[in-house]
Amino acid sequence: MHESSIAYNLIHNVLELAKENNLSRVTLIRIHIGRMHHIVPAVLQQHFRLMGKKYPVVAKAKLEIRSQNIQIRCQQCGKESELTEIVFACPHCQSIRVDMIAGTDMHIIDISGHRGNAH
Numbered sequence: 001m002h003e004s005s006i007a008y009n010l011i012h013n014v015l016e017l018a019k020e021n022n023l024s025r026v027t028l029i030r031i032h033i034g035r036m037h038h039i040v041p042a043v044l045q046q047h048f049r050l051m052g053k054k055y056p057v058v059a060k061a062k063l064e065i066r067s068q069n070i071q072i073r074c075q076q077c078g079k080e081s082e083l084t085e086i087v088f089a090c091p092h093c094q095s096i097r098v099d100m101i102a103g104t105d106m107h108i109i110d111i112s113g114h115r116g117n118a119h
């Protein structure tokens, strides 16, 4: 399932970030997900909870998910637009020669937690 692989990647990225920042417990994780992923936030939350149980560092963390609209740049007229539907045409000139400039990735905005020893 799509959401489960995203949850897996997310947890491992957060664990790495926590290590770099010397956090023993992560309390909040904020992420952006591009709408291209067709992620159902509630399903991602569920997978995150289930998988996170195995990792004490993130087990109690709250996950905040923000959806990011898809943004395109038209190769023909050069205008940038945000798409609410997945129809890949420029709303200004109807050209289908567009580049996607946002909305295709998942990234961590930031995490917060407690520093120091896990004990």
Ligand SMILES: [Zn+2]
Pocket (backbone or CB within 6 Å): 074, 075, 076, 077, 078, 079, 090, 091, 092, 093, 094, 095
């Ligand atoms: Zn255009």
